[in-house]
Amino acid sequence: MQFYISILTFTLISVIAVTGIYVLTGLTGMFSLGQAAFMAIGAYVSGYLVVKLGVPFVLAAIIAVIISVMVGYIVGLPTVRLRRDYISLVTLGFGEAITALLNQAQSITGGALGFSGIPKITTLPLALISAIACIVLISFLKNSKYGRQCIAARSDELAAKTMGINVPQIKMIAFLISVAVTSYAGVLYAFFTTYVDPGIFGWKKSAEWVIMVFFGGVNSLTGSIIGTVILTALPEVLRFAADYRTVFYAVLVLIIINFKPTGLFGEYELSLVNLLKRLSGKKEERANA
Amino acid sequence: MLEVKNVSKSFGGVKAIQDVSLTANKGDIIGIIGPNGAGKTTLFNVITGVYKADNGNVILDGKEITKMEQHMITREGIGRTFQNIRLFKGLTVLENAMCAFDPLSKYSIFDGLIPTPRRLAEEKRGREICEHYLNVVGMLQHKNERPENLPYGLQRKLEIARALTCHPKVLLLDEPAAGLNPTEVKELTELIGRLCEDIGFAILLIEHRLELVMGISHRIHVLNFGKQIAEGTPDEIKENPDVIKAYLGEGEIKC
Numbered sequence: 001m002q003f004y005i006s007i008l009t010f011t012l013i014s015v016i017a018v019t020g021i022y023v024l025t026g027l028t029g030m031f032s033l034g035q036a037a038f039m040a041i042g043a044y045v046s047g048y049l050v051v052k053l054g055v056p057f058v059l060a061a062i063i064a065v066i067i068s069v070m071v072g073y074i075v076g077l078p079t080v081r082l083r084r085d086y087i088s089l090v091t092l093g094f095g096e097a098i099t100a101l102l103n104q105a106q107s108i109t110g111g112a113l114g115f116s117g118i119p120k121i122t123t124l125p126l127a128l129i130s131a132i133a134c135i136v137l138i139s140f141l142k143n144s145k146y147g148r149q150c151i152a153a154r155s156d157e158l159a160a161k162t163m164g165i166n167v168p169q170i171k172m173i174a175f176l177i178s179v180a181v182t183s184y185a186g187v188l189y190a191f192f193t194t195y196v197d198p199g200i201f202g203w204k205k206s207a208e209w210v211i212m213v214f215f216g217g218v219n220s221l222t223g224s225i226i227g228t229v230i231l232t233a234l235p236e237v238l239r240f241a242a243d244y245r246t247v248f249y250a251v252l253v254l255i256i257i258n259f260k261p262t263g264l265f266g267e268y269e270l271s272l273v274n275l276l277k278r279l280s281g282k283k284e285e286r287a288n289a
Numbered sequence: 290m291l292e293v294k295n296v297s298k299s300f301g302g303v304k305a306i307q308d309v310s311l312t313a314n315k316g317d318i319i320g321i322i323g324p325n326g327a328g329k330t331t332l333f334n335v336i337t338g339v340y341k342a343d344n345g346n347v348i349l350d351g352k353e354i355t356k357m358e359q360h361m362i363t364r365e366g367i368g369r370t371f372q373n374i375r376l377f378k379g380l381t382v383l384e385n386a387m388c389a390f391d392p393l394s395k396y397s398i399f400d401g402l403i404p405t406p407r408r409l410a411e412e413k414r415g416r417e418i419c420e421h422y423l424n425v426v427g428m429l430q431h432k433n434e435r436p437e438n439l440p441y442g443l444q445r446k447l448e449i450a451r452a453l454t455c456h457p458k459v460l461l462l463d464e465p466a467a468g469l470n471p472t473e474v475k476e477l478t479e480l481i482g483r484l485c486e487d488i489g490f491a492i493l494l495i496e497h498r499l500e501l502v503m504g505i506s507h508r509i510h511v512l513n514f515g516k517q518i519a520e521g522t523p524d525e526i527k528e529n530p531d532v533i534k535a536y537l538g539e540g541e542i543k544c
Contacts, residue, residue: 137402137403140401140402140403140404141401141402144396144400144401144402144408144412145387145391145394145396145401145411145412145415146398146401147401148380148384148387148388148391149388149391149392151377151379151380152377152380152388154379155377155378155379155380156375156376156377156378158339158375159371159375159376159377160377160388161339161359161360161363162337162339162359162360162363162368162369162371163360163363163388163389163392163451163454163455164360164363164364164389164392164393164455165360165388165391165392166358166360166392167360173398177398219379267379
């Protein structure tokens, strides 16, 4: 039982991180290979505050998110003005720099040995409520003027500017929201595992999230979430086939990208209204036939 | 209202436009014609700030807009459509128009995450404005469809509706009739005339279909190899020997 609760909690933390990636990659079309570094900042800052300075958890979480957003703003300033592929390069460099910094600053972070002794505060209900809150907020964002302007900037930057959209500003907003959500996922992660080390926050983690978003459907929030659930839970469930699970994972991703390049869901959003529409649509088709 | 004064723009050694000037007042329809590569679209790109002019000034209502950022130029009151349709994929027809209203929509990022009354009120106001303009171009019934599924003519109209949502003082239309069939061209001509009368802005029109330009323009500027070779009423332009030379070539007239 404990094992499944643990998998579920990890999956929910990944879901939170991926809602952040969705805002960045799905809505705005920016590819970041350094988002995991913001998770690291969230995890280390909140862990340090609670363990070394005795700050209460909630306050530490808020401070950690605020610090991440401030770092994100500095990284974002030059980044949002760049072309897509350069954004990946800059964020990759930034992410690796943060990992290196965590390794070097041994007196504060414990270096490569990791930072331990964090109290276990994240429980399944906390992760669940956080995940639902993030999903709800981001889905509201998607349907607001910000969501629309992000999609417009992704779809055609020149036309977006011509419609009066301040594209760098919109990209910055998307980037900072993504950073805030990802670093919050980092806080939850640290207080769940009670131990963090720099190795897990490298570019591979960031790339994994991007894969999850694409797997589920880059234009669909619910698709991205379901993609995350499948790709996070699957390797755990397949533990018995230890050697083959990476192969299985890779094959699954390749199949989806090959046969459904827009991802599992494409643009479809899972919601009660859409589900009903779909059902009634099918009925009509049948009636017409 | 809009004044373009001696504008030049070069790309490396290519002088795309040289010393072009024009003025457009409220209610004017100004046609811009010329062979391919004459610099017509470059002129539009300089006016809208996609390119910065090397020399010269663009002035809107007495305000210098030459060096401004693209999105600020739009907010000053210049709307445009594109030669190769540039609608936003992934958004419906109504949402495409909403994108042009959104930069002026007054709610903060906090309202963006939670649907507060202020957000709902602003979204409603925006929707009404956009529905009004979709109605003006006659495609309100398509508002929930995806633009990429619509015929070319409707996509062109949506681009016009989207540009109108920016509340332009000057509307730049870049080959709005390209790829349309004769019926659609006729509809479009009527629409442009009607817009100019009802809304009362200035329209700059790039177009290859001479019957359209000659029919509705009040004045016409002719560009060739980046230079302005003629300017005048449609009748003057038809008779202008330089224009005929640019369009038909010279020396073969005897036969």
